[in-house]
Amino acid sequence: MSLPPTSLPLSRLAELIGAELEGDGALVVEGLSTLSEAGPREVTFLANERYRPQLATTRAAAVVVRRDEPRGACGAALLRVADPNRAFTQVIKAFAPTFDRPAPGVHASATVHPTAEVHATASVGPQCVVEAQARIGAGAVLRAQVFVGAHAVVGNDCFVQPLVTIYERVVLGARVVVHAGTVLGAEGFGWEPTRAGWDKIPQCGTVIVEEDVEIGANCAVDRARFGATRICKGAKLDNLVHVAHNVVVGPNALLVAQVGIAGSSKIGERAILAGQVGVGGHATIGAGARVGGQAGVFGDVPAGEDWAGWPARPKAQTMRSAALVARLPELSARLKALEQEVAHLRHLTKDAP
Secondary structure (H helix, E strand, O other), rough: OEOOOOOOOOOHHHHHOOOEOOOOOEEOOOOEEOOOOOOOOOEOOOOOHHHHHHHHOOOOOOOEEOOOOOOOOOOOOOEEEEEEHHHHHHHHHHHOOOOOOOEEEEOOEEOOOOEEEEEEOOOOOOOEEOOOOEEEEOOOEEEOOOOOOOOOOOOOOOEEEOOOEEEOOOOEEOOOOOOOEEEEEEOOOOOEEEEEEEEEEOOOEEEEOOOOOEEEOEEEEEEOOOOOOEEOOOEEEEOOOOEEEOOEEOOOEEEEOOOOOOOOOOOOOOEEEEOOEOOOOOOOOOOEEEEEOEEOOOOOOOOEEEHHHHHHHHHHHHHHHHHHHHOOHHHHHHHHHHHHHHHHHHHHHOOOO
């Protein structure tokens, strides 16, 4: 592990993030924290309006803020930027440790089949298993206890964390990152009902993960019934995401935690599925579409639209429905009063001479 500088003067930090500094450039900061928890040797940021009241009370040495942020009662130095959230990411990088890649070679406790190909610059960690005719590319890293099945391919500069299972014939492109506990290529969930019970449908396909994909911890990407389940270039999967057989996740799509996608669905380029979204089988989520958390998608979502709710509908429609639901007690009381009034009027009419 390589440690970053333990301290930086604000003048240097301002230079790193392209900020206009309002305060003492010689002041040294040693770390970072939140507005409410930062101490006098730490830097923090304000990007969300809900935390604005904390700006007046923060003990931080410096705060990354928008260029037009009023100073107000804030006593800290200000680092003024166009986008505080993006700039603070650069601050994090300045202080975050980086982990050195393991040295090339195969650990003595690893098991590598004689027909497997492991590039001389690759690293195969303790208790890994690499089966027959699998290929491990240049600069690839398999941390401890990774399983790579027969004929599988781990591309150049991939980084595979401990306890990942890569089934036979699965292909990882270059620079793929897979976090601990993920399973790539388990059988798709296919069964046909019969009088005797369930008849298993063979899952004969594979999984292809294209370059620059990152897959979080404890995800499951199932092999296709035939052909390939495909995670396209640049897609990002959070922890606990399930991608079923024959699904295609488009380039640079973003799947947040606990998303589940049923078989043969297609997720468009740069689409975003928020936490716990469920997508039914054979659905299409259009390019650039955004689906809100816990939505249930049972059909197609047009490109570029925002959908939410269960069942998922255009977000504006869902919000109107939610507003009406919130008023149901009031509306119910009004309806009951009207019914009573109508009953009274009928009674008066009936008794009229």
